[in-house]
Amino acid sequence: MNFVEELRWRGLLHDIMPGTEEELAKGMVTGYIGFDPTADSLHVGSLSQIFTLVRFQQAGHKPLALVGGATGMIGDPTGKSQERNLLSEEDLQKNLQGIQKQLEQFLDFDCGANSAEIVNNYDWFKNYSFLDFIRDAGKHITVNYMMGKDSVKKRLESEVGMSFTEFTYQLIQGFDFYHLWKERGCLLQMGGSDQWGNIVTGTEFIRRKAGGQAFALTSPLIKKSDGTKFGKTEGGNIWLDAKKTSPYQFYQFWLNSSDEDAANFIKIFTFFSKQEVDDLLAQHQPAPHLRVLQKALAEDITRRVHGEAALQTAINTTDFLFGNGSLDFLKALSHEDVIGVFEGIPQFTIAKSSLDAGADILTLLAEETQIFPSKGEVRKMIQGGGVSLNREKIAAPDVVVNASSLINNSFLVVQRGKKNYFLIIAS
Incomplete structure (x- = not known):
């Protein structure tokens, strides 16, 4: 099963530019996904894209994870109803370091030709003057083209409008793709379906400026079956950083998934094969009260994000709070870890x-x-x-x-x- 087929059966393919699948079939392709450094940790909503890069690498291709040191100074207007507060350089650097550390946890950076790399668009923008940019990049994409994007239209029609700073975001993202295409031979940009307009701007920029060809692929935005936003609880975001969301809370987030959501999430957020997923579904359906799907999902993803020891603590905490588990497991934990175990409890x-x-x-x-x-x-x-x-x-x-x-x-x-x-x- 190739990369695109893998995405299809997992429900992770939304839009794909014609010719993309054929290009991927020719051999190793370099592709990238961008991550927005609005915080010093990614959250569970980012896992879909992180795992897309992992699947891309497992299929024999070369993944680039772009952390937006430059675009983070502007803020992506896509899906936002109002202007973001601009980050200070100090906060931005802290965020970039936290995100880079998390990405390094999932991707393989030492596997030969298709080893993963992390790139930062600040590296190629820091010495690029405004005048040079509007001369070299601005003339290739028309205002009419940029205003045709849904993310721009919605903001222009709203009461808050859109600043010139945010209006330039798609041009800067488009230039990122051009830079990686020119300097790294990057042919593919991937992302969430809300990024389709920005990604296609990049392929168009490459075509207009250099007569080159590049490709685009997006996955659907993850939604819960009840219509509520994925990745949030009453307490806020579910973060990948154990200091922001304890492994117990992380484990509980997945364990509490509805049957319908668990059947969807187990394809998106695990690396179980199609046969393994089908077997789990078959085990779950006759006795949904045993929560076979939810347990398999919660255990696999907690282990992948936080490690085996944290998973066992989360399971022991769950057994203690909701079953007949022993207190003995607490005796092996540090003072801070015990408090973390009981986070959310008075x-x-x-x-x-x-x-x-x-x-x-x-x-x-x-x-x-x-x-x-x-x-x-x-x-x-x-x-x-x-x-x-x-x-x-x-x-x-x-x-x-x-x-x-x-x-x-x-x-x-x-x-x-x-x-x-x-x-x-x-x-």
Whole structure:
């Protein structure tokens, strides 16, 4: 199965320029995808394009990942209803370094002729004067052509309009393609379907300026079956950086996919073969409550992004919070990792000294932490068997908690009812 056929069965082919498939069949082709450095980490929405580059390389072609050090100073207007805030050079450099580190995690940079490379368009724009650019590039693409693009039309018709800065974005992206075509022999640009207009501007620029031929391919924008935006939760973006989104939260994001979404995502975000995907679908359909698809998806992608150890911690955390898992796995984690495991779960801090002489459970849970609104509520729930400390049921309301109960000499895990967890941090 060639690269384009692979994209087709995975539902990852939206638009393709005539002749692209034939060009790819001739032998190794250099192709690129651009990544916008608006933050110091990519998010799950970027994985589709990252994995497209990986599949491209696995098919024997040479992938270039372009980080937009120059275009990041402008901001892509595509799909945006208003002007972006311009990044400072310091923030931009921080973002570029973070993104480059993440790209290096997925692509193979040492495999011979088709080794991946990361390129930064700031390298060829930094010494390019404005006058040189409008003379060398601006005259080849007409204003009429640029205004015909949907991303420009929508903004011009809106109340906010479009600045000249953002209007130039597609010309700069087009020049990127020309530069890589001329200097690196790059024949193909790929991206999301919203980038089709910008990508085609590049192929047109190459044709008009140099009489050359280049090709374009896009994949559909990922959407959830319920119409909500992919890659976001109530807490915001799901980032690839473990410091921004813990591996547990990352794992849960995929595990909580609907059946319809999981059937789609497992083709897009894993490297399972068609036969493996069909087998998983066949296992899932008779017993969807077992969530075979979701577990396979969450495990594979968490392992790929965060590694085996982080995956096991995420699974252990899930078993602990939603099953009968043991607390023992916490003992092997650092202080910061334990807090990360319980990210998104209410946390309270108390003075460790308050446990030296022992703290009665009613005061601890109602006054020092406000896990319960009153001592009476704590007493009532304890008597009903609904309160646990470190997985042990509290037998009576006169229980005293001391420092010996602390996990890793720092933590207490409180459970109220079946599913409500709280972390107490003693410092």
